Amino acid sequence: MNLSKFQHRLNIFTQEGEFPHCSHSDCESLFVFSANIMVSLFVSFLFFSFFKKSGSLTLNRISVICKNICARRETNVQLKCSYDNIHTKTAFWFSEKQSTNWRRNNEPEDLTLDSDYSGRVEQIIGKYEAELTISDVRERDSGEYQLMFVENVVKHLSSAAVSLTATDLQVRMNPASTDQRDQKVKLTCETSCDLTSRPQNYYWKKKGQYVEDLGHSRSIEVSPEAADSYSCFLIEDLKNSSSPVCISKSGCWDVTYTSRRVCALVGSTVDISCTYSLPSGHTVNKTFWHYPSGDFKDMREEHQFAGRVEYVGNKLRIKELKISDSGEYLFRIITDLNQYSGSPGGNLTVTDAQMKIIPSVVSERQEVTLICSTKCTLNYKHTYIWYKNGRQVTDGFTKDNKLYLDSVSDEELHQYSCAVEDPVDSTAFSHYTVTLLVFLPQFLIIAALWM
Numbered sequence: 001m002n003l004s005k006f007q008h009r010l011n012i013f014t015q016e017g018e019f020p021h022c023s024h025s026d027c028e029s030l031f032v033f034s035a036n037i038m039v040s041l042f043v044s045f046l047f048f049s050f051f052k053k054s055g056s057l058t059l060n061r062i063s064v065i066c067k068n069i070c071a072r073r074e075t076n077v078q079l080k081c082s083y084d085n086i087h088t089k090t091a092f093w094f095s096e097k098q099s100t101n102w103r104r105n106n107e108p109e110d111l112t113l114d115s116d117y118s119g120r121v122e123q124i125i126g127k128y129e130a131e132l133t134i135s136d137v138r139e140r141d142s143g144e145y146q147l148m149f150v151e152n153v154v155k156h157l158s159s160a161a162v163s164l165t166a167t168d169l170q171v172r173m174n175p176a177s178t179d180q181r182d183q184k185v186k187l188t189c190e191t192s193c194d195l196t197s198r199p200q201n202y203y204w205k206k207k208g209q210y211v212e213d214l215g216h217s218r219s220i221e222v223s224p225e226a227a228d229s230y231s232c233f234l235i236e237d238l239k240n241s242s243s244p245v246c247i248s249k250s251g252c253w254d255v256t257y258t259s260r261r262v263c264a265l266v267g268s269t270v271d272i273s274c275t276y277s278l279p280s281g282h283t284v285n286k287t288f289w290h291y292p293s294g295d296f297k298d299m300r301e302e303h304q305f306a307g308r309v310e311y312v313g314n315k316l317r318i319k320e321l322k323i324s325d326s327g328e329y330l331f332r333i334i335t336d337l338n339q340y341s342g343s344p345g346g347n348l349t350v351t352d353a354q355m356k357i358i359p360s361v362v363s364e365r366q367e368v369t370l371i372c373s374t375k376c377t378l379n380y381k382h383t384y385i386w387y388k389n390g391r392q393v394t395d396g397f398t399k400d401n402k403l404y405l406d407s408v409s410d411e412e413l414h415q416y417s418c419a420v421e422d423p424v425d426s427t428a429f430s431h432y433t434v435t436l437l438v439f440l441p442q443f444l445i446i447a448a449l450w451m
Contacts, residue, residue: 061159062086062149064130068163070193071137074240074260079132079145079162088151091125093132097143101400108148113358113369115384115401116140119263119351119376134164136261136377142166167192169242171232185247188219189232205231205241207253208343222247229254239344251279255331255342262348263376264321268422272316272346274331282335289316292328292345299329318348326350351375353420362408370403372418383421388414 064081071077079093094108098116102109111132112121120135130147142165147158174186189202201216207228214220222230229252233241246252255276264270278284288298288311299309299316308319316329330345356371372384386393386403393416397404401418408414 060156062088062147062156064147064158064160066158066160066162067196068165069196070165070167070191071196072191072234072240073137073139073166073168075137076133076135077137077164079134079164080129081147081158081160081162082129083158085127086149088149088156091130091147091149093121093123093130093145094148095143095145103397103399103402103404108146111145113356113371113373113402115373115378115382117377118374118401132162137164137166138377139166165193167195169232169234169240171230171242171245173245173247184221184223186219186221187230187232187245187247189242199234201235203233203235205233205244208244228252241344246277248279250281251277253278253333253338253340255333255340257331257342257346259379260344260346262346263374263378264348264350265374265378265382265420265422266321266323266350266352268321269317269319270321270348271312272318272329272348274314274342274346276314276331276333276342278333278335278340282337284333284335286334287311287314287332289329289331290341292330292343296332296341316346321350323350323352349376351378353418355416355418365407368405368408370405370416370418372401372403372420374420378420380423382423385419385421387417387419390415 062083064083066079066081069077069079092110092112094111096108098111098114099105099108101114101116111117112123114121117134122133124131124133132145134141144161144163146161149156149158168191170190170192172188172190174188175183187204189204202218203216204211204214204220206214206226208231220230227248227250229244229246229248231241231244233239243256244252244254246254255274258273258275262270262272272289276287288300289309290296290299291302299305300311302309304324305318310317310319314331316331318325326349328345328347330341330343332341333339351374354373354375356373358369358371359366362368370386372386384398384401386396386398388396393403397406403416403418
């Protein structure tokens, strides 16, 4: 059947499905041929429509071997999965619990772009092993982490995931009450799961100070004469100790910081809070905050904080934050009988906004994702606001800290910038934002713009 004959027969095709000017065999072959073309066109449409987005996810999983992890909070942890030599061009880690931060809930996104992990994750993808490092592990990091392999825009899930459990060191006291004066108390250092890196030795603090005489065992016994506060820690991190337990009936010295690590934006206001306790019979004369240096100077007297520091009860408030404000802050109590500083203190990291572009090299009409990130993970959910050529973006899809551009053009100079809004004070923005100047397809220039 030649093309002209086929075109003629299409012209005489009627709504009733009849071919009045063809033989039965020719009409039958024409119908089958036409149906095949329609099916092929439909499948091709679906194929290219789907791949125009972020790629298809196959049911073909890549076999991997992973090991579950139990790690202490505020430490660094490595998650690993091994596999046979793979030929995929790229791969990334993701966590299903972060799906609310994805553009589409059923399309996993690279964990390194997630605002809940800003400045805390790094990944290495090798031929036989993939590794994800999470720094300063938080309790909310607990969950499953999985790999996504990408080959020619086709995505393959890993066959297994790594389960991470974040735990704290805790001291269990036996008996739980210290009512009996002459009875020894057994203290045991515990975690809610078995640490993957099992410690060889445990170390103990008394009244916040390391005491070598207490030994290196997981459990110690304390006599009533040595009544005080005790905490345990592991040698690789002297500051990351358990919360103290008090075995003195008259009470103990203690300062507990609401958050040991605080990440805040340049130009914003931050609060570092704590609670404290002290032995009975003491009268508090003064409380204040200071640097960990030995002179115990009240922060309100520090020149660099002039007019920017105030105390609200036990709370330290610093306004108009600067990068140089990053550091450790301790709360000190002075009574009529003694004085005490809670160590380790609260650690503050001040960050500005940064921008990343995916992919790093952009061609015309390509999908682009802009990511507004920070050097550390902000303590609270912030609002990210995007601007294009000085005006707030209305033609792109935004989700969490990401701006998705379905198609970019080189017809004009595109200037994108992001600003991060403080959740406590809606009028306070980061004074410093990053602007992306895009010359497509030739250049990508990243610059900084003061807002």
